[in-house]
Amino acid sequence: MARKQGSHSDITGPKVHDAALRLIARHGFAAVSMRQIAAEVGVQAGALYNYTADKQTLLFDLMRGHMLALLGAWDSTDKPEDPVARLEHFTRFHIRFHLPRADEVFVSYMELRNLNAANFAEIESLRRRYEDALEEILRDGEARGVFVLQDSRVTTRALIAMLTGIGQWYRSEGPLEMGRIESIYWDLVRRAVAI
């Protein structure tokens, strides 16, 4: 075909999403122009506005999409009954979900500053729901006497920061396989809170 002009909404839509995600992860939201995203997609800048109202909405949709995918994936897992097993399940789920999504994670944590107030509030409430999932596991285990916590909210944030930090150095070409990473971090998490 090699048409230079025509209708491609089903193809272009995902390409805009992917190009924006990759470029923003690499250079930052403010540093990436709509023209750059368009060039990566293979269209002119004006065409992007068929897929997003504006640049701010594009960022918001990327972040909301990531958080909804995370919550959806977590909700659809089978959770063990035992608190220790459930904490291991959460730890391994978190690593498996986040490691292959380095760009999404990076953007979702680094670009919160660039959301307007309403969009920020919505993303924060989604993040809060995810934190609550871990905190509930910790509190349940504490109530059943198998975890020791000084402060369930602080511990929740500490563990999530530790786990999410993997993305700052993990490279899939590196020497450590994902299963090995899971084991190392599960060991740290378990020792940090289990009796």
Added chain:
Amino acid sequence: MARKQGSHSDITGPKVHDAALRLIARHGFAAVSMRQIAAEVGVQAGALYNYTADKQTLLFDLMRGHMLALLGAWDSTDKPEDPVARLEHFTRFHIRFHLPRADEVFVSYMELRNLNAANFAEIESLRRRYEDALEEILRDGEARGVFVLQDSRVTTRALIAMLTGIGQWYRSEGPLEMGRIESIYWDLVRRAVAI
């Protein structure tokens, strides 16, 4: 006095540093203009170039200054002999140094993308020196049989990510005092690696 024009290098220099740090922490490097920084300082944009060669160098100086202050502060502390006491010393030092410097920490971790290759390499080498300080404590404790580690490098990064993550939610007006935070995190660190 109220002069509108004249020499103020000793005053303006630090003000440029402070204004740039605050604005970049709040909005991001790419989103902040030299004109905005100048307005915050109370001069015109052209005057900033008496204090920095360009915008890139301004960012680099902020980050290098932070890392050098961190390493200098660590080097000048008295380290206990005992590995467990040394790890507690590191943990509390890290929290006490980072918590009052939220803007510096935020910029130093979020704006690495915006450094050019040479500047990035220099900041990374400083960061690596700091990581090495913790890793040495962990390896020493492991050799003496008081710590259990699966991987000293990964554990180092995990603990630093956990500790540095405090800055993402800690607010000095909040309900938790710094000493309480230190205790909670020291408990997590100790349990994660100590026998």
Added chain:
DNA sequence: GTCTATATACGGATAGAC
């Protein structure tokens, strides 16, 4: 749905007067 062209604003950096 995509193109070209454009309105309008702002960016980093520099020159020369004071």
Added chain:
DNA sequence: GTCTATCCGTATATAGAC
């Protein structure tokens, strides 16, 4: 050391043709 003025490039977003 700071100012004003400016060079030159790029930004987001829109209008109208195809």
